[in-house]
Every structure is written in structure tokens, then in C-alpha cells.
Amino acid sequence: MARSEKLKPLEVELRRLEDLSKSIVDDFAYMRAREEQMRDTNESTHSRVMYFSLFSMLCLLGLATWQVLYLRRYFKAKKLIE
Numbered sequence: 890m891a892r893s894e895k896l897k898p899l900e901v902e903l904r905r906l907e908d909l910s911k912s913i914v915d916d917f918a919y920m921r922a923r924e925e926q927m928r929d930t931n932e933s934t935h936s937r938v939m940y941f942s943l944f945s946m947l948c949l950l951g952l953a954t955w956q957v958l959y960l961r962r963y964f965k966a967k968k969l970i971e
Contacts, residue, residue: 964970 961970
């Protein structure tokens with residue numbers, strides 16, 4: 890009996906440590922899942938930004954080409970250039 894009473898606080902402490910370690914493992918699993926989710930979001934956002942940038946550059950290139958052609962025709966019509 891005396892021995893079991895002495896082990897009781899030790900048992901309680903071991904159970905507390907076991908619960909604490911389980912909590913830490915659960916937190917790491919949660920963080921790993923969140924990290925994976927955030928990585929997927931980051932990759933998705935990166936590809937969207939890249940496609941939007943390409944689209945913007947193509948629009949600007951098209952507008953610049955149109956502007957050069959339009960001004961060339963305008964100045965030829967005004968006989969300012971040959």
C-alpha cells in the first residue's frame with residue numbers, strides 16, 4: 890500500500906507528461922496541415938499573378954503597337970512624314 894501511494898503522484902505526473910506530448914504531436918500535425926494548405930494557396934496565387942502579368946504585358950504591347958501605327962498614319966495624312 891505504501892508503495893502504491895508513493896507511485897500515485899509519479900503516475901499522475903507521467904500521465905500529465907503523456908497528455909502534454911500528445912498535445913504537442915497534435916499541434917505539429919495541425920501545423921503541418923496548415924503549412925500544406927498555405928503552400929497550395931501560395932502556389933495558386935503565384936500562378937494567377939504570373940498569368941495576369943503576362944496578360945497585362947500583352948495588352949500593353951498591343952496598345953503600343955496600335956499607337957505607333959495610328960500615329961504613323963496620322964502624320965502621313967498630315968504630310969509631316971513620308
